[in-house]
Amino acid sequence: MQIALIGCGAIGTALLELVKDDVGLQIAAVVVPAEGAEAARAVAQRLAPGAQVVQAVPADGIDLVVEAAGHAAIEQHVLPALRRGVPCIVASVGALSAAGLPEQLEAAAREGRTQVQLIAGAIGGIDALAAARIGGLSTVRYTGRKPPHAWKGTPAEQGRDLDALANETVIFEGTAREAAAQFPKNANVAATVSLAGLGLDRTTVRLIADPAVRENLHQVEAAGAFGSFELTMRNQPLAANPKTSALTVFSAVRALRGKVAPLVI
Numbered sequence: 001m002q003i004a005l006i007g008c009g010a011i012g013t014a015l016l017e018l019v020k021d022d023v024g025l026q027i028a029a030v031v032v033p034a035e036g037a038e039a040a041r042a043v044a045q046r047l048a049p050g051a052q053v054v055q056a057v058p059a060d061g062i063d064l065v066v067e068a069a070g071h072a073a074i075e076q077h078v079l080p081a082l083r084r085g086v087p088c089i090v091a092s093v094g095a096l097s098a099a100g101l102p103e104q105l106e107a108a109a110r111e112g113r114t115q116v117q118l119i120a121g122a123i124g125g126i127d128a129l130a131a132a133r134i135g136g137l138s139t140v141r142y143t144g145r146k147p148p149h150a151w152k153g154t155p156a157e158q159g160r161d162l163d164a165l166a167n168e169t170v171i172f173e174g175t176a177r178e179a180a181a182q183f184p185k186n187a188n189v190a191a192t193v194s195l196a197g198l199g200l201d202r203t204t205v206r207l208i209a210d211p212a213v214r215e216n217l218h219q220v221e222a223a224g225a226f227g228s229f230e231l232t233m234r235n236q237p238l239a240a241n242p243k244t245s246a247l248t249v250f251s252a253v254r255a256l257r258g259k260v261a262p263l264v265i
């Protein structure tokens with residue numbers, strides 16, 4: 001299977017490392033903006049020597065796209081690939097918080113008679129939540145807790161010095177839609193939980209900067225006709241990007257391997 005990888009940062013690089021010996025998965029292209037091309041070429045030379053580094057998904061010869069780039073990449077690269085009939089695996093699930101984008105993705109996939117797969121990424125329990133939804137859900141709450149430095153470059157910095165935080169601090173409370181839009185690199189999981197469950201506007205979200213934690217903690221509490229569950233993930237962040245959990249990479253690799261494996265779980 002010939003694959004185009006969109007994004008070659010923390011997730012993309014770790015993904016290339018993991019799949020470099022997978023015989024069924026050939027990385028044919030790495031798609032990055034012009035300013036990221038040089039760094040991506042160095043990574044590709046080491047981990048995917050057969051890949052071309054390009055600024056758009058090649059029009060021919062690609063069987064599967066995997067996105068690990070950021071919200072803008074969905075409109076820019078995923079929608080056109082779907083329309084051409086190329087299935088896509090998406091990590092930047094928070095992009096679907098933009099009005100109309102879920103519908104556009106569905107329409108593009110229909111037009112191309114293909115599918116877009118939103119990965120679970122850094123969160124677990126998505127299978128249970130999506131199944132529970134069929135019986136009816138009453139509440140779904142998501143709490144994301146990360147060390148203060150993981151919130152740098154986000155609205156969490158407004159009115160506070162993250163380096164000086166002595167206690168856990170709630171930096172956001174609201175809907176999953178608002179969280180995903182305001183924290184595009186930190187709240188994709190909020191969008192994923194909501195899309196699997198009660199939707200972007202009925203899922204309540206709290207985001208916390210906590211100087212007492214080293215890991216990225218994700219908690220989900222869900223209740224409905226199925227019963228209830230509480231889930232806590234204590235994820236190791238990637239050294240290359242403290243905002244991103246290593247599990248996100250494993251989730252993307254699982255999705256890729258699931259496309260070629262004879263038995264899938």
Ligand SMILES: NC(=O)C1=CN([C@@H]2O[C@H](COP(=O)(O)OP(=O)(O)OC[C@H]3O[C@@H](n4cnc5c(N)ncnc54)[C@H](O)[C@@H]3O)[C@@H](O)[C@H]2O)C=CC1
Nearest residue numbers: 007008009010011032036068069070092121122188241244
């Ligand atoms: N679903 C989940 O659980 C999670 C999803 N994510 C998503 O994955 C994205 C990537 O995460 P990291 O690898 O940690 O980020 P990163 O910042 O380390 O790497 C981003 C890469 O994408 C490239 N890029 C940026 N905009 C692009 C565009 N429009 N088209 C093509 N390439 C582009 C950059 O040049 C860079 O190579 C995040 O921005 C977030 O949207 C991240 C963590 C968890």
Ligand SMILES: O=C([O-])CC(=O)C(=O)O
Nearest residue numbers: 122186187188189244245
């Ligand atoms: O990787 C994580 O821990 C979660 C994350 O950044 C996101 O949801 O965007």
